[in-house]
Amino acid sequence: MFKKILFVIVFLVGLLYCFYSLLSFFIGDLMTFFFMFIPGGSILYLWFMNKKILKSLNTSKTTQNIIPKDSLPIEKEITTNATPDIILKDSSPVKKNITTNIASATKTTATSFCDAPIKENAVSVTYPLPSERLIGKSVFSFPKNYVMVDVETTGLDPSNNEIIEIGALKITDGNVIDSFKTFVKPINSIPSKITSITGITNNMVADAPSIKTVLMEFKSFLSDNYIVGYNVLFDIKFLHDSYYKNFGNCDWLSHDYIDVLRFCRKYFKSAPNHKLTTMIDYLNIDVKEHHRALADCYATLECYNNCKERALKENIRFELNSVEKLCIDTVKKILEENNFDSSYLRFQLSNNYLTSYCLYSHLKIKTRGRLGIYVILNKNEVSTLDSDKNYDHATKSEQGDYRVFLSADNLRNDLYLLQMIICERYTSCLDSLNQYVANSSRCKSTVDSYLIDSRFFNPNL
Incomplete structure (x- = not known):
């Protein structure tokens, strides 16, 4: 109360000084004007400044008192679906508690999704993919022994889409000595667009083996041979990511690979383009089915042999x-x-x-x-x-x-x-x-x- 009275008195004194200074100015007494205006103006200036400072101090105190020191946490319950990377037979929601302290508005402590309870009836676990694929290198040669590989998939992204068919031919000294062909049962249904391209329907893969079973069989079939295929890096990426997601590693797929697409671009530059379907027509290759794994392997083998003939002719000219x-x-x-x-x-x-x-x-x-x-x-x-x-x-x-x-x-x-x-x-x-x-x-x-x-x-x- 005393401070308020003092502030009023100081304000009135300053106002009085300024009033007499203005009166002196109008009657022509400039000396009195300066002597009265300078102290009066200074008093009013200091009064306004002190009032502003006190107001800001009071505001900060009020803000601090809004949040009590002993504020209690408030618990809220949220519901989310099954945790990522864990495939459950049913998708019953998993409950988790999130604790939020009002006193710390910028900090939220929450249980991680990965810490949610895993159901005992989970059928499989999907491992996260590595940042880099450790696979073999691309080579430009014509080995005598190799495995021709082709896969059919539900899309173009190996990290998200699935393999639905694998076909392979084992070649020794230029002769096919063994073959590998199987459908794969995907976790998700086959998109209609993929069915229209490959002809593979959901009914065709309904009783097919799982990807884990197929990959183990294919690993044994491949052995330590070169991998050959048409744009074969696409197939290798799918094989790598599918194996990694199911087993947590893929250190066995380090085979050097040979891309027949590169051969066709080198030895058949006059072709309209170098898609496999175009090369089949360009080289008059007889194919019964398009976009089917084993049929594409045989077509790629014909392209490979045609390229090898061209390469031999180039070597002869030396x-x-x-x-x-x-x-x-x-x-x-x-x-x-x-x-x-x-x-x-x-x-x-x-x-x-x-x-x-x-x-x-x-x-x-x-x-x-x-x-x-x-x-x-x-x-x-x-x-x-x-x-x-x-x-x-x-x-x-x-x-x-x-x-x-x-x-x-x-x-x-x-x-x-x-x-x-x-x-x-x-x-x-x-x-x-x-x-x-x-x-x-x-x-x-x-x-x-x-x-x-x-x-x-x-x-x-």
């Missing part, structure tokens, strides 16, 4: 002599016997030199000319050879230190004496290649182009 063929065969065997991946190995014949590559230059052999057969090596490499080897200084254009001469009559054995050098160089090239590919997708595209470059002889055909 017109390699017997020495060059023996060098290629021996270098490839040395690498494979030492457990190297020879799918990156390529050869080029230029100016009477046969050069092997693993993206980068690997080994340079002079195969034609009056001086005979010799390989270009560095000084350090020559020091590891037997002293009885015949060698000479290399020219600058040969990009090496020495020419090490090889016997035409004993060429394979002479190359095997260079086994350690051939393997060390290939290791270095592979390391450089892998580092290069790791840089960006553009670098990987460059390697893919190298593998299908017709200027190089492919020893893997």
Whole structure:
């Protein structure tokens, strides 16, 4: 009360000073005006400022008193459906309590969905997918033994859609020796759009085995073979994600894979497009059913064989002599016997030199000319050879230190004496290649182009 009276008195004094100062101004007494207005104005200014400060202090106190220190939590019960990733036979709701404290409006403590009770009659558990798929690498080669794979699915997204049919052919030395074909019973019904494309209905898969059973059988069928297919990465992703969701890992699916779509783009550039259905018509392949797993495997096999014929014709044009063929065969065997991946190995014949590559230059052999057969090596490499080897200084254009001469009559054995050098160089090239590919997708595209470059002889055909 005292403060309020004091504030009124101060206000009246300031107002009185200002009134006399204005009166002095009107009668022309400027000296009195200044002496009265300055203190009067200052008193009123300080009065207004103090009133504003006190008002803000009172407001903050009022706000603090709104929320009591000992406020009790309020419990609210909410109802939600079954927890994510857990498939129950019935979808009866799961109840959970959420506790909210009014005193802390920005903080809410809730039981996690994953902490909800799991029913004893749950039929399966779905594992969350990893951030990255650990699968094999794409290779551009024509192996003798492989498995041709095709899957039919309920959509295009491997993380959400399901496999409804798997077909596969096991090929050894170019011959089909076994086949694998089965429907898969999906958890969700097959969309009508998928039925119109594949012809697979819900009735057809009603009595089919579960995906877990089928994947275990397919794993055994695949063994350690190459995976071959048309746009086969699509199939591999579905196989990987389906296995991972059911078993919690998929470390077995690390097979290198071969995409026949890449072959068709390389060897049949004049085709209208490179869809499988288009290539079937373009190559006059007889197919009884479209978009069915095993039928698509047979169609893809025909496309694969047509591409292989084209590739062989390109290799024939190199017109390699017997020495060059023996060098290629021996270098490839040395690498494979030492457990190297020879799918990156390529050869080029230029100016009477046969050069092997693993993206980068690997080994340079002079195969034609009056001086005979010799390989270009560095000084350090020559020091590891037997002293009885015949060698000479290399020219600058040969990009090496020495020419090490090889016997035409004993060429394979002479190359095997260079086994350690051939393997060390290939290791270095592979390391450089892998580092290069790791840089960006553009670098990987460059390697893919190298593998299908017709200027190089492919020893893997």
